[in-house]
Amino acid sequence: MTNDPDNAIELRVDKYIFRFPNKLRYSEDGLWVKQEGALLRIGMSDFVQQRSGDIAFAIPTPAGTALDAGDEIAAVETVKVNLSLPSPVKGKIVEVNSLLQESPEWINQEPYGKGWIVVVQPECLGRDVGRLIPAKAYSELARQHAEAELST
């Protein structure tokens, strides 16, 4: 594992390389969260997108929807699996990435860029962000998941 503090942690497991930008925080379910003022932009981490496979459809929960932590922020269908992405925070969806309707593959190609999924206005910003984990801690979690999967 390498860590460029200005950039990202790079986790290598077997033949796979996963990147986790340091400026983001992460849920234990593998979603990244970027604080933008009072709002939180959310997407799938590189680990989760690689592990899930080529994305065929990504259907974000509509803007305006109130969420509890754990409620679905998007339904994602890949060539291999169906996923329900759980919201890492309580709040309201204020924006969804309309690009994903035509081009869900952006999640595979740019998970931390054009592949973002929703923007949420959290009910309690400090509390919710405080529950998320930094890149280093999430990369360790991802390593454990990856190694467990590779050893079966």
Place this chain on the structure above:
Amino acid sequence: MSRTATYHTTVHWKGEYLGRILMGNGPEMDFSAPPDAHGHSGVLTPEDAFVAAVNTCIMMMFLWSAERFKLNLLSYACRAEGTKRVELNKTESFTQVALHPHIVVRSDEVGREGTLKRLRRALDSAVKYSLIANSIKSNLILKPEIEIVP
């Protein structure tokens, strides 16, 4: 997942350049070398089996990915051609396998362009996730002929 699975075939010599193969999934058939390599005509050959493995695996994976991409698939047919190279030291290998799938899908609510884009992604995924395509060292060339019908 990095799980493993095993598959079996058993062969028996029947005399001359002729054998009998029992496939793990049930079928049994005679096999030989190609006639130009002292074999018999009209039976399975290793060369045909290799090209067939690629062709059948890509088709099965495409049927799966077409379903995942919610394509309205009307027909699929594919001619595959393996190119053998004979080296200076007389060893041989398949350097490439070219696939020529003819695919017909019905255009859906995303329109012709949207359907075409989804079909191309489904084809890419079929190759990416094909067990056999991932297991060979020959170049795989895909030359699809696609029809989108209303």
